[in-house]
Amino acid sequence: MEFDVWEAGPAYERYMGRWSRRVAERFTALAGHAEGMRWLDVGCGTGALTAVVAARCRPRLVLGCDRSAGFVETARATARGPVSFVVADATALPVADGVCDAAVSGLALNFLPEPAAGVAEMARAVRPGGLVAAYVWDYAEGMGLLRHFWDAATTADPAAAELDEGRRFPLCRPDPLHALWSEADLHEVRVTPVVVPMVFADLSDLWSPFLGGQGPAPAYVASLPPSTRDRLRDALDTSVPKQPDGTITLTARAWAVSGTRPR
Template sequence: MGEQRFDVWADGAAYERYMGRWSRPVADRFLSRLDAGGGPRWLDVGCGTGALTAAVAVRYRPRVVLGLDRSPAFVASARASTPAPACFAVADALALPVRDGGCDGVVSGLALNFLPEPAAAVAEAARVVRPGGPVAAYVWDYSGGLPFLRHFWDAAATVDPAAAALHESRRFPVCHPDPLRGLWTGAGLRDVSVTAIEVPVVFAGFADLWEPFLAGQGPAPGYVATLNPLVRDRLRDELSRTVPTRPDGSIAFTVRAWAVNGRRPARAGSG
């Protein structure tokens, strides 16, 4: 299992406090750049708590937008907070329960990094979108675009040298432009482009930064959950000492995601 034993995704509310609150503005910017042309049937693969699903519903007003996720708890959270035309189901991104060409657009937010076979997932997305339809996704840039996580893992490695092997900057090979482009072209998609999305992240104070790490959702909080109280407190103190804090006590960063977009080739003779 290795470091993936810490990749826990089972509590929608805890995820919202940890990363979800930052993913919503990224979803809005992602869709604002997506020249998709609308359509009545949309699919969100790896929907999590439904941020991107809800944004698709608002922007494109489809007849239905289906959000799929392998976490029953996330699906339950999304159902509770996202109105129609959004609907949700538990499903595997590697075996989508959708017929060939059954969707007008397929999107995915912040999921590819955590899939065991991202190439197979992109191939599935390409299968279920209509000819000429878009397949688009975005992922956090764990290699350098999430500075608050870099500060966390640097502090963790100072306190616990074994934590260096868990640093998220080393774990996710697809969170770069070239690998993303390769996944899309490898699935037979055309007109592929990759762009950066940056949004500001401001923590009201150190507690606002630290407390989500105690909720056990995701690699870093999952790691914290394994620590004994003494080591956990040492990690907290080291992070507090090293994280940049503004005069008013707030902590501000700019975070980055990479967005990739392509289209399924149109049928021959369809123009």
């Protein structure tokens, strides 16, 4: 069964979009940039990073690319400013060499079959001295929501261990990310943690987005028989920390990596 499902934009927004926007805000603050730049958002999904760039970075234009037509449709519906979107693969970007000032990617790099090919395409798209940057979740340790989820899933269903994103994506750590950028012949490479709070009103607020089927964890939930799904929800309920009023506060860490194309 295919567990990396990317089709329904609204369901993904409920699951991860709200947190992606918070990371995008801090990510763009880290990246040095001038006004009037031409930006390329690779693997733009439902447009979280594109929207933040358009709102905060005063770009000349932003082009978002994603291979999911459903996600691109959602992104277009809420777009504001000098923004456009196209359905395209990250390893075959629809732009000429060196036409962008910055190529960025949010929460997408690790899902590419060949991440190195995606980084090479991003580097090709920017001018000499241009920025190439991305961020990915720290699935193994720092992304509290998914760490609690996969630990609970393995308790309810030991076979889930093979699907754990912390195991699947060893790329999402500082050393592998630094190496990937360096091997693409990018200069001034830096890897920086980006941490945001995740606050849920109650267990339902945390659990219900996993029922939307978009992304590895929700697609796994959709594959379960009702009895196993209930055991997973109960195991998650037991594991997450709760405040006296029922709210659940976690933290989510992403790793941001950046470099520049040689002049």
